[in-house]
Amino acid sequence: MSFFGKLRDRLFKSSSKLGDGLDAVVAEGGESAGPDAAGGAAPEASPGEAAKPGLVGRMLGTQPKRTLDDAMLEELEEVLIAADLGVETALKVTANMAEGRFGRRIGASEIKSLLAKEVAAILGPVARPLPIYQKRPQVVLVVGVNGSGKTTTIGKLASQLRGAGKSVVVAAGDTFRAAAVEQLQVWGERAGVSVMTAPQGSDPASLAFDAMTKAEAEGADMLLIDTAGRLQNRADLMEELAKIVRVIRKKDPEAPHNTVLVLDATTGQNALSQVEIFQKIADVSGLVMTKLDGTAKGGVLVALADRFGLPIHAIGVGEAIDDLAPFDPEDFARALTGAEG
Numbered sequence: 270m271s272f273f274g275k276l277r278d279r280l281f282k283s284s285s286k287l288g289d290g291l292d293a294v295v296a297e298g299g300e301s302a303g304p305d306a307a308g309g310a311a312p313e314a315s316p317g318e319a320a321k322p323g324l325v326g327r328m329l330g331t332q333p334k335r336t337l338d339d340a341m342l343e344e345l346e347e348v349l350i351a352a353d354l355g356v357e358t359a360l361k362v363t364a365n366m367a368e369g370r371f372g373r374r375i376g377a378s379e380i381k382s383l384l385a386k387e388v389a390a391i392l393g394p395v396a397r398p399l400p401i402y403q404k405r406p407q408v409v410l411v412v413g414v415n416g417s418g419k420t421t422t423i424g425k426l427a428s429q430l431r432g433a434g435k436s437v438v439v440a441a442g443d444t445f446r447a448a449a450v451e452q453l454q455v456w457g458e459r460a461g462v463s464v465m466t467a468p469q470g471s472d473p474a475s476l477a478f479d480a481m482t483k484a485e486a487e488g489a490d491m492l493l494i495d496t497a498g499r500l501q502n503r504a505d506l507m508e509e510l511a512k513i514v515r516v517i518r519k520k521d522p523e524a525p526h527n528t529v530l531v532l533d534a535t536t537g538q539n540a541l542s543q544v545e546i547f548q549k550i551a552d553v554s555g556l557v558m559t560k561l562d563g564t565a566k567g568g569v570l571v572a573l574a575d576r577f578g579l580p581i582h583a584i585g586v587g588e589a590i591d592d593l594a595p596f597d598p599e600d601f602a603r604a605l606t607g608a609e610g
Contacts, residue, residue: 287568288381288607290348295335295377297344334374342367345380353537355572362387378609385599385608388571392598397580399426399555402526406438406484406492408517410477410525412510412551414543415498417533418559418585420449423493424456425585425593435490437462440480442473442513443497453495459590463487473497473509474516481520494525507550514551529582532558532573537566544577557593559585567605 335341342363349359366383401407409426413419420443427437439457443449444467457464465483467476477494484492494517496510517524530553532540540558547553556579561567574581581596602608 287348287352287605290351291345291380291384291607292377294341294344294348295333295375295380297335332376332378334376337367337370337373337375349384349568352568353566353572354568355538355541355575358391358572358575361575362391381606381608385602385606388602388605389599391571392574392581392596392601395574395578395581396596396598397555397582398595399527399529399582401435404523404526406481406489407526408481408484408492408494408521408524409527409529410494410496410514410517410551411529411531412496412547412553413498413531414533414536417498417531418557419443419498419531420452420495421456421588422529422531422557422559422583422585422593423495424453424460425590426583427456427462427491427493428460428590429593430491431460431462436488437491437493438480438484438487438489439464440476440492440494441466442476442480442495444469444471444473444476445497449495449497474513477513478516478520481517481524507546511550528552528554530556530579532556534558534561534566534569537569538572540569540573541576544573544579548577553579555580555582557581557583557585562586562592570601571605 345363345366346359349362350356354362362384365387366380370383399409411419411423423439427439430437437460439453439462441450441453441464443453447469450466450469454464454466465476465480467473467479473496480492480494483489494513496513497506514525514528528551530544530547530551532543534540536543544553544556556573558570558573558581561570561584570581570584573579583593584596584601585593
């Protein structure tokens with residue numbers, strides 16, 4: 270199965286929710302559209318026929334269409350907001366979709382295609398892989414709230430970098446949770462990379478400093494630093510993260526060279542506030558979004574791209590090593606909207 274096929278399958282909650290919503294908008298007040306066998310006007314639909322926008326409608330050749338007017342646009346906006354695109358992004362997208370088409374009759378498949386095009390246009394400029402620099406070691410600080418998938422993301426990223434021929438050192442900076450350290454050690458063994466640890470409860474900033482020294486001594490290409498999960502409303506935890514950044518910069522004023530924020534897609538619009546807070550504390554340079562396979566809130570990625578313009582390096586759609594995939598805006602847009610591939 271192609272990655273697009275996998276992505277659509279993994280995003281079934283988001284795409285089915287959004288697709289069903291778009292179908293319903295057209296069906297409400299829609300009219301059956303399709304010529305009869307003689308090439309004349311479409312036959313009059315039975316009372317329930319216009320509400321069959323899916324397979325049955327296609328088989329009958331009577332996919333409903335509806336005039337794109339203010340009422341329909343308002344309903345489209347509501348569907349997009351419910352899909353976690355956010356109010357501002359939803360208004361922008363529907364306005365672009367209506368341009369040059371207002372007053373025309375339009376079907377669900379065309380709406381999905383138009384929506385996918387608008388979503389891809391928003392996501393295209395931010396779809397960028399993690400940049401690799403000549404600097405050795407390149408320090409990548411990975412941050413996020415509790416349960417966002419940081420540790421798993423680091424393990425997968427380390428494996429992929431190792432597969433690309435890079436020498437990698439990982440620092441288990443979540444020194445407060447033994448389970449997180451053990452999980453990272455398991456991933457390190459799988460990936461064939463060194464994982465540096467410290468006794469439970471140790472100062473994570475000191476570990477980060479020591480890990481930089483180790484990576485420099487070994488001539489490593491990449492140093493990936495895990496951090497403890499932070500709650501963005503806990504000032505003490507965020508200050509601790511700021512301390513890690515300050516200590517790293519004592520060793521190398523340009524470090525960290527990347528600060529990657531890992532976001533859990535199931536949090537929906539809460540991801541927006543997470544980006545705002547972490548940007549202030551740790552100067553976030555890029556995003557990874559995980560758990561897109563377990564939520565109907567995949568649309569929040571569009572809202573994030575529209576508001577912040579931060580690079581989206583990768584998305585996670587499962588637990589396997591190859592389920593951390595480079596972010597492809599067109600594939601994602603089609604999978605999210607249920608548009609034909």
